[in-house]
Amino acid sequence: MAVTAPPSVFAQILDYANRADPYPLYAELRRTPVVRQSDGSYVVSGYAEIVELLHDPRISSEQHGDAAGGLGTGAGLPPAFLQLDPPEHDRLRRIVTRHYGPPHTPDRVDAMIPDLRRTVSGLVDGLAGSPEVDLVDQVAYPFPVTAICDLLGVPRQDEPRFHPWSEALIAALDPGTGDPAERQRRRVSAMKEMGQYFAGLIGTRRHAPGPDLLSALATDQGPDGHLSDPQLLTTAFLLLNAGHETTVNLIANGMLTLLRHPDVLERLRRESELAIHLVEELLRYEPPVQFLPNRTALDDIEIADTTIPSGSRVTLVLAAGSRDPAHVRDPDRFDPDRFDPDRFGLARDTDQHLGFGGGVHYCFGAPLARLETQIALTELTRRLVNPRLVVDPPPYRTNPVLRGPRHLPVAIDGVLPADG
Amino acid sequence: MRLVVDLTRCQGYAQCAFLAPGAFVMQGEGEALLYEPEPDDEQRERVLRAAAACPVQAIVLDRGPVRNGDRPAVPAPRRDGITQDEFLRTGRIVIVGASLAGARAAGALRYEGFRGSLTVIGDESHDPYDRPPLSKQVQEGWVAPGHTGLPRRRAIDADWRLGVAATGLDLAAKQVRLADGTSVDFDRLLIATGVRARPWPVPAEAALDGVFVLRTREDAEGLQRMLAGRPDRVLVIGAGFTGSEVASVCRAIDVPVTVAEAGPAPLVAALGGTIGAIAAEIQRDAGVDLRCGVQVTALEGENGRLRRARLSDGSTLDVEVAVAALGGVRNVEWLEGSGLACGRWGVACDAGCRAFDANGLVTDDVFVAGDVARAPQPLFGYQLLALEHWGNAVSQAEVAAHNMLSDQAHRWPHLDVPIFWSTQFGNEIKSVGVPGVADEVVITQGSVPDRRFVAAYGRRGRLVGAVTVNHATWLDFYRRQIERAAPFPPPWRTVDQPAEAHPVPADFPTHPIPTQDATVVLTGHDPADRRATLLSP
Incomplete structure (x- = not known):
């Protein structure tokens, strides 16, 4: 039977006052792993239930009824593949993947590694000379932005124009703050401006294609057809926006977590391979996307002794699921050693996390985000001398979905020179 | 460094192929994943990234020699009911069969805390290796036949008696007899002898150069050498999974191939005729000369070399290579007279992998896992079914290992729903x-x-x-x-x-x-x- 909890635990999670540490509330939420809200929507917080629904074809990601306000809609543009169901989702995602990853372009992300290292190295050079630095403004934000601009083929000098557009787009995804009508107005206006910018850029690339993703998409003629111009625009928005607003949190959450666990930070300084499993644990422990709102049940779904009725909105709280004690032991402990690649068979289940979602909408940028974070955390821990948190907790961004520090002020005694 | 991808778990996210494109390759327009099971050290960091990134943790590694920074393995969670008696410290366990199920059981026994003596007997002289790549990336020439070793968590502490077949079982004396005349005593025994390829039924024809089956590393090596020589045409006899995969490889390396299938469609036993017809379309679109409802009546040679095949539709086919893909034969002959319930369908056991004796009574100290195990399927009328599936071998081996160390109240039933996969075209x-x-x-x-x-x-x-x-x-x-x-x-x-x-x-x-x-x-x-x-x- 569904339990309605007044006042809702989920409402408290949306409350900015709880942004710095929502995890006790997630634990409370998990007591009823599938819970009905007063507005008729369902919030899912158990690991097994989330995994099940991520793979349930009766769950739609399209916007149904009045649940508007998504990333790609508005301004007369079609939704991006993030908000489409198969088969159209699959087709559009394949078209973009054709130029981004395997099977047709398997080396694209791997080939970015040298540039990624150079970019981080340059940003860390820039930290030298100050006793206090802001790791969000000076590293965690500019690094993924540079990477996504390079991938897409957006000139770096245009980067500053994107920040306010991107902020307006994600504010619209924020269910907890501000006046919804005002948020929608700002979003549509940002999209129009971005649309004009990209239309110009796409036109340029179509006539003189470069090695970038946008050129490839603008001139594509694959077996699945090509993106229409409006689809190309929303796809560019989606990638640019995700590149701006998610990895920044993973890197900032990562440095915050390491500074709170000096023993792990010290190990990472000595063992660079540790970064690989550390980032997986980070995705479990402090995921950059805390939940997936706006999914819809297309049919009655029986789950966890509850029936989610057809037509209900469903929110999957990934961050709660990854800390479900029924899934991992000691879930509130940050432990990069919990992932054990030597393990076989049955024991492998507990090594999974929900950091990038799952099913057909699994994070498109995941390979890039992993590399960026591994490289950034390794470089920062190796080169910052005696880094200390200036405030703990740091100030957070308002968004409960894309949760992370707005600033991460850190005191340092210096910056070591880059290797080589 | 060695790795294996548990394709039972794989959902085609391709994260591995992004992060280690030299070791993992997505092939074609679908979700086909091929991988290098023994990537060189140059790829180490990328492969570690790929394994960590797999959303369903389907990639199993051994990271080679212990390096600075490797942490001790995470110990098994304490399980209720694992016997803490003398047996755990001083018991003697023998595993017959050193392929996937046997090797996996050996690892699982140590993982669950068994510290007594462990002997693993295998008729092949190689360390345990993985077979699925033998019909795919190995035949394409991308992976050497000898490079499909199964990862082992460092070295599993066991007496590996490889290259010596078991020839008999004396249940009363609790002894396994070996081909070299020796015998090994056990307190508990795991039978994991698997299946071998069903040979072409006419021995003189089977002996011709160019006639192959495909099961072992040596089979794979011989066939690969022939395919690398670009034969004018390959004949595949039987369009089950192995046969279809060999045909797929031939097309991938642009070698003409004819598939002769006695049934109405490829994969018909596994998928039925309706979905099999789609498999037929896939083969023909890829350029396979697929002939259904046709049997090969004779293989003819000259000077000991295969030259042509005669088909039941009256046609003949000039071929240099024929692959008999006729399914498997369970390795139970060594158990003849042992008093266990075994036959061509395998060794019967309960859902906890304990073997039945010939009277249908369950034994306490003899367990069965993998392709040779014929276990009840509660979902399907409690029939005893032997499943030749990779994932079944792994999960059954783990359940058997657990039960070998557990008291009666804490044994696990093996109730996995069967899953298998095939990578083709x-x-x-x-x-x-x-x-x-x-x-x-x-x-x-x-x-x-x-x-x-x-x-x-x-x-x-x-x-x-x-x-x-x-x-x-x-x-x-x-x-x-x-x-x-x-x-x-x-x-x-x-x-x-x-x-x-x-x-x-x-x-x-x-x-x-x-x-x-x-x-x-x-x-x-x-x-x-x-x-x-x-x-x-």
Whole structure:
């Protein structure tokens, strides 16, 4: 039977006052792993239930009824593949993947590694000379932005124009703050401006294609057809926006977590391979996307002794699921050693996390985000001398979905020179 | 460094192919994943990244020699009911069979805390190796036949008696006899001798140069050498999974290939004639000369070399290479006279992997796992079924190992729903449940012309199986529905439903597996919680 909890635990999670540490509330939420809200929507917080629904074809990601306000809609543009169901989702995602990853372009992300290292190295050079630095403004934000601009083929000098557009787009995804009508107005206006910018850029690339993703998409003629111009625009928005607003949190959450666990930070300084499993644990422990709102049940779904009725909105709280004690032991402990690649068979289940979602909408940028974070955390821990948190907790961004520090002020005694 | 991809778990996310493109390759337009099982040290960091990134943790590694920074392995969680007596410290366990199931059981026994003496006996002289790549990336020439070693958590502490076959079992004396005349005593025994390839039935023809079966590393090596020489035509006899995969390789390396299949379609025993017809289309589109309803009546040679094949339709075919892909024969001969319930269908055991003796009584100290084990399937009328599936070998070995160390109250039933996969013509085909018992099939998601779809199989109004083609991410949903005894045809409204979804006959030529209509649901996730419950009629 569904339990309605007044006042809702989920409402408290949306409350900015709880942004710095929502995890006790997630634990409370998990007591009823599938819970009905007063507005008729369902919030899912158990690991097994989330995994099940991520793979349930009766769950739609399209916007149904009045649940508007998504990333790609508005301004007369079609939704991006993030908000489409198969088969159209699959087709559009394949078209973009054709130029981004395997099977047709398997080396694209791997080939970015040298540039990624150079970019981080340059940003860390820039930290030298100050006793206090802001790791969000000076590293965690500019690094993924540079990477996504390079991938897409957006000139770096245009980067500053994107920040306010991107902020307006994600504010619209924020269910907890501000006046919804005002948020929608700002979003549509940002999209129009971005649309004009990209239309110009796409036109340029179509006539003189470069090695970038946008050129490839603008001139594509694959077996699945090509993106229409409006689809190309929303796809560019989606990638640019995700590149701006998610990895920044993973890197900032990562440095915050390491500074709170000096023993792990010290190990990472000595063992660079540790970064690989550390980032997986980070995705479990402090995921950059805390939940997936706006999914819809297309049919009655029986789950966890509850029936989610057809037509209900469903929110999957990934961050709660990854800390479900029924899934991992000691879930509130940050432990990069919990992932054990030597393990076989049955024991492998507990090594999974929900950091990038799952099913057909699994994070498109995941390979890039992993590399960026591994490289950034390794470089920062190796080169910052005696880094200390200036405030703990740091100030957070308002968004409960894309949760992370707005600033991460850190005191340092210096910056070591880059290797080589 | 060695690795294996558990393709039972793989859902085609391709994260590995992004992060270590030299070791993992997505092939074709579908979800086919091929990988290098023993990547060189240059790829180490990328492979570690790829393994860590797998969303379903399907990549198993051993990281080679212990390096600075490696942490001790995470110990097994303490399980209730693992015997803490003398046996755990001083007991003697013998495993016969050193392939996937045997090696996996050895690892699992140590993982669960067994510290006594462990002997692993295998008739092949190699360290345990993985077979699925032998019909795929090895034949394409990308991976050397000797480079498919199974990862082992560092070295498993055991007496590995490799290259010596077991020749007999004396249950009363608790002894395994070996081909070299020695014998090994045991307190508990695990039988994991698997299957071998069914040879071409005419010995003189089978002995011709150019006639192959494909099961062992040596088989793979010989066939690969022939394929690398670009023969004018290859004949594949039998369009089951191995035969279809060999045909796929031939087309990938642009060698002409004819497939002769006695049945009406490829993969017909596993998928039925209706979905098999789609497999036939896939083969023909790839340029395979597929001949169904045709048998090979003779293989003819000159000077000991294969020259041509005669077919039951009266035609002859000039070929230099023929691959007999006729299925497997279970390795049970060594158990003759042992008093165990064994025969050509395998060694019968209970759901906890304890062998039955010839009277049908369950034994206490003899366990069976892998391809040779014939175990009850509660979901399918409690029939005893032997499943030649990779994932079955792994999970059954783990359950057997657990039960070998557990008291009666804490044994696990092996209640996994069968899952298998095949990688061919750039497609990943996966199956869950037992489609073979179905009478009807319906496409529930995706598109057959696009070769991305789910087919659901039903028997008398109940869902019994599902097959995905390049749609692996949906397989788990169907597995859960099979476990819950969901109705057929599936009544749900889902994304990507075909406009016309009418069940049609599944068209299995015969029901190779007799069935009854007991209705059982499976619940629980952790092996300790897995239970089968009968539904009242």
